[in-house]
Amino acid sequence: MIKVLYLYHDIMNLYGDNGNIRFLEKALKDQGQEVEITRKTVGDKLDDLNEYDVIYCGPGMESNRNVCLKHLSQYKKELLEAYNNDKVFLFTGNSYEMFGSDLKGLYDCPDKGIGFFDFNVTEQSEKRYTADVIVTTDLFSEKCVGFINKCSKLSDYKSPLFRIVGKVGNTNSECDGIHERNFFGTQLIGPVLIKNPYFARYFIKTILKTKEIEDYKEVEYPNIMKGYETTINELSKDI
Amino acid sequence: MKKLRVFFAVLICKTIRFMAKLLGRGSSLPGAITLKLFPSILSDIKLPETIIAVTGSNGKTSTVEMIANVIEKSGKTVAYNKEGSNQIEGVTTLILSDCTLSGKMRSEILLLESDERYARHTFKYFHPTYYVITNLYRDQLTRNGHPEWVYNVISESIYDDMTLVLNADDPLVSRFGYKRDKVRYFGANHLDSDTTVNDSIYNDGAYCPVCKQPMKYDYYHYNHIGSYHCTSCDYKRPETDWSLTEANLEKGYITIDDKYKIELSFTSIYHCYNTLAAFAACDLAGVDRNIIAEELSNYSLHSGRIQKFVIGNTRGTLLASKHENSISYDRSIDVAIKDAENVNVMIIVDAVSRKYFTSETSWLWDIDFEKLKNVNEIVLAGRYCYDLAARFEFTETDNNKIKLFVSIPEAVDYLKQSGKYLYVITCFSDMNKFLTLADKLEV
Numbered sequence: 001m002i003k004v005l006y007l008y009h010d011i012m013n014l015y016g017d018n019g020n021i022r023f024l025e026k027a028l029k030d031q032g033q034e035v036e037i038t039r040k041t042v043g044d045k046l047d048d049l050n051e052y053d054v055i056y057c058g059p060g061m062e063s064n065r066n067v068c069l070k071h072l073s074q075y076k077k078e079l080l081e082a083y084n085n086d087k088v089f090l091f092t093g094n095s096y097e098m099f100g101s102d103l104k105g106l107y108d109c110p111d112k113g114i115g116f117f118d119f120n121v122t123e124q125s126e127k128r129y130t131a132d133v134i135v136t137t138d139l140f141s142e143k144c145v146g147f148i149n150k151c152s153k154l155s156d157y158k159s160p161l162f163r164i165v166g167k168v169g170n171t172n173s174e175c176d177g178i179h180e181r182n183f184f185g186t187q188l189i190g191p192v193l194i195k196n197p198y199f200a201r202y203f204i205k206t207i208l209k210t211k212e213i214e215d216y217k218e219v220e221y222p223n224i225m226k227g228y229e230t231t232i233n234e235l236s237k238d239i
Numbered sequence: 240m241k242k243l244r245v246f247f248a249v250l251i252c253k254t255i256r257f258m259a260k261l262l263g264r265g266s267s268l269p270g271a272i273t274l275k276l277f278p279s280i281l282s283d284i285k286l287p288e289t290i291i292a293v294t295g296s297n298g299k300t301s302t303v304e305m306i307a308n309v310i311e312k313s314g315k316t317v318a319y320n321k322e323g324s325n326q327i328e329g330v331t332t333l334i335l336s337d338c339t340l341s342g343k344m345r346s347e348i349l350l351l352e353s354d355e356r357y358a359r360h361t362f363k364y365f366h367p368t369y370y371v372i373t374n375l376y377r378d379q380l381t382r383n384g385h386p387e388w389v390y391n392v393i394s395e396s397i398y399d400d401m402t403l404v405l406n407a408d409d410p411l412v413s414r415f416g417y418k419r420d421k422v423r424y425f426g427a428n429h430l431d432s433d434t435t436v437n438d439s440i441y442n443d444g445a446y447c448p449v450c451k452q453p454m455k456y457d458y459y460h461y462n463h464i465g466s467y468h469c470t471s472c473d474y475k476r477p478e479t480d481w482s483l484t485e486a487n488l489e490k491g492y493i494t495i496d497d498k499y500k501i502e503l504s505f506t507s508i509y510h511c512y513n514t515l516a517a518f519a520a521c522d523l524a525g526v527d528r529n530i531i532a533e534e535l536s537n538y539s540l541h542s543g544r545i546q547k548f549v550i551g552n553t554r555g556t557l558l559a560s561k562h563e564n565s566i567s568y569d570r571s572i573d574v575a576i577k578d579a580e581n582v583n584v585m586i587i588v589d590a591v592s593r594k595y596f597t598s599e600t601s602w603l604w605d606i607d608f609e610k611l612k613n614v615n616e617i618v619l620a621g622r623y624c625y626d627l628a629a630r631f632e633f634t635e636t637d638n639n640k641i642k643l644f645v646s647i648p649e650a651v652d653y654l655k656q657s658g659k660y661l662y663v664i665t666c667f668s669d670m671n672k673f674l675t676l677a678d679k680l681e682v
Contacts, residue, residue, distance in 0.1 A: 010441075010445045013441050014385055015385075015601045016602055017604070018441070018604055061385050061386070063451060064446065067451045128383075128384040130384065132381070149384060168597065169381070169597075190599070190604070194629060195601075223626075223628040224629045227600070227625040227626040227629050230625060230626070231600075
């Protein structure tokens with residue numbers, strides 16, 4: 001049984017991010033695993049975080065992210081326990097910003113993050129950074145694609161998940177995200193696991209490994225793969 | 240000096256407009272050039288006493304078209320941006336083209352469709368008397384960020400002297416009127432088609448826009464549009480000045496304020512809202528309510544939102560929707576499934592946008608495609624048909640019902656033989672790729 005927690009499902013769901021959970025459920029079942037998805041949100045107790053194998057959270061409007069940060073900050077101890085036990089985290093968009101040290105955020109933003117990682121976040125309300133991007137990673141050789149939509153600037157972090165190698169639109173950094181232990185953070189929003197079959201493959205393998213399941217079965221998702229190829233081709237024309 | 244400046248600005252703008260028309264160029268170029276030469280020219284113009292502006296995510300063009308028609312029929316003159324050039328350049332062209340050389344607008348009413356991101360630039364120079372805001376949805380996030388980001392951008396275009404005319408049923412829109420004096424509201428009363436649960440993919444009304452505590456809905460008209468109240472603060476759906484008291488989509492009419500019956504040429508809930516917003520604006524502009532109702536009745540839009548067509552043995556309707564805008568798709572799907580078993584549905588995603596390049600398809604995951612599972616057949620076409628197909632894999636739709644075509648002409652050839660009624664759901668960016676292969680019918 002693989003237990004997945006969909007955190008802040010009703011408030012951190014900016015743009016089709018529900019696709020990530022749909023995909024996780026299907027892909028893990030395709031691996032022959034039983035899957036249980038639990039949805040929790042602001043106000044719910046999170047003292048059982050360590051009982052989940054995977055914790056996913058999507059992006060949200062800045063004000064909503066602030067609400068979640070205040071709530072999540074109450075569970076630093078539980079988060080740390082899960083992290084140290086190599087539980088798999090996927091935090092997309094501005095949700096992973098919550099794990100930084102100092103925040104200068106918009107609206108009613110707490111000035112301290114969860115503090116897992118040593119980076120700072122500064123938000124401003126003048127300019128939105130939106131871009132279609134092509135990114136690479138050290139984890140596998142194939143490229144990934146995605147959409148960045150943010151108003152923040154993050155200080156450099158020593159182990160980014162992705163490097164931005166091509167873009168259509170505006171971004172303000174060359175690196176993206178965080179990869180430490182089994183924590184995957186990325187500024188990319190939307191259904192990143194569907195848009196990126198190679199990342200999804202790596203991610204599913206990681207989950208199985210933490211459950212000491214060695215035999216990953218190659219499963220083909222032809223429409224997902226062709227969709228990915230279409231986007232890589234289209235973006236490459238314009239970059 | 241001012242007189243001379245105005246004289247030349249109007250002359251230059253009109254001359255370029257004339258030449259641009261000959262060359263088939265758009266309506267924003269003359270304004271753009273004039274603004275380069277005279278950046279604050281709009282504040283030098285003598286504008287009419289009544290200025291109506293319409294902004295929001297969806298429904299701007301349709302609402303403006305309906306308001307213009309009613310005002311013209313009522314015997315008043317109105318200048319409006321019928322070509323939809325809704326940024327400051329297009330607005331400048333519109334205003335200066337309507338001016339005398341001394342800088343006075345000839346029309347009695349100025350009516351503007353305003354781009355939600357650019358209104359703050361335009362309204363630095365003059366303020367609309369009535370500022371209609373239709374709705375705030377997840378719309379073109381590749382440009383717009385997100386609804387609250389757009390809310391803040393629109394806030395910068397609002398001044399105390401304007402009367403806001405707001406959709407009471409959209410919690411983010413009605414927030415513009417929260418604790419404000421000069422505000423009026425339109426909205427729908429409880430309708431037969433309402434639901435008590437929000438069964439769409441997401442609910443942008445789940446949390447209070449003011450205090451961020453959970454909100455409760457008495458009923459939903461669609462998505463997050465309905466009657467809401469915060470469980471913590473005093474924020475709630477305001478009382479309305481214009482109310483949709485009945486919406487009979489089967490028989491095709493609505494009633495406003497229990498009194499004004501309006502027959503609809505197109506029965507969709509969003510058309511009801513656009514009609515209601517138009518009613519409110521015309522009422523404020525001083526048109527007799529009976530005349531408004533009469534002129535809105537059976538009005539069919541020219542802006543090409545709905546197009547009947549024939550291809551081979553197949554008849555159908557194209558429902559122009561907006562890519563990157565899940566609510567617009569949800570509403571088109573509602574129209575298509577009224578007689579689900581007997582219709583085919585074609586969805587085309589070929590160019591995500593016509594104005595800029597993006598390959599972004601996250602929005603497909605916010606659309607409630609599940610609702611299409613009972614239609615006869617689903618044809619997915621265009622460059623992004625595989626993204627669509629991947630999305631449909633995560634619905635309960637029988638896979639045998641789904642056909643894929645990268646090529647739109649091949650998809651059309653396939654559908655020609657079917658004979659089943661066909662709904663085509665696609666965006667302005669892609670609809671002509673279909674319509675050039677079809678015979679258009681008058682609505």
